[in-house]
Amino acid sequence: MDKKIVSTNRKAFHEYEILDRYDAGLVLDGYEVKSIRQGNVNLTDGFVSFKKDEAFLENIHIAPYAQQSTHVQDYNSRRKRKLLMHKQEIVRLYHRVREKGLTLIPIELYFSEHGFAKINLGLGKGKRTHDKRESIKRKEIDRELRQEHKARNR
Template structure:
């Protein structure tokens, strides 16, 4: 396996449960402050967004619960897998999010991690509202209908 095969620039890691568990209202793209070998693990695609969430603290945005697996060829400078990571957004966007998150039932969740055309890792976060059981049933029903229609077409 060559170095070119292992490290990819077309990374697009999705949180598949986010759309099922939450109703996504608004999306933002934020930069991530990374340390050490984290970018190498991201380029290998070894990231888990399932348990991740974002929170605001003193006008700053942080992501917690995102698991970036430690880099296999790393030395004692290797990163911690499940640490908090600061997210980079403009001040106006953070103020807007602060106002919306104070509303009852709204939260910030990571939906996608990707590498942009300049080579920087970006995290797409969504302002979301938790779905109730009947909403989840509706989502399952719509998905099954789409699946049946696609089968009938072919």
């Protein structure tokens, strides 16, 4: 059994140049895990913040679980969620983000082979608009070349 990807942040590859990737666990409530298993999660505007020696995933949307019990009334779908990483790794990432102007963003949310919810984080540098246009042009050229190659092989 391999990892089961639940959600990906495709906007991250358009907005950022991903330099490095890290995996981390998440501290979630039971009904949040059930909602994630149903695919009710959006990583688009998420980012990682640091406080003391802890890392928090902020601004990701986990929709309320439909069959959730009624005792959970003040559910905040965009609350801070603590990341489970080694302390040295958190400190190293904090210094890289602070010094070099990089950003730590969620790339994909998945369940590990043991059933734990994990998040793949990317250390990225923001692209400027001309870089975004350039990458779009490059993708279009590659797509056209693949189509021509496919047409020739018929």
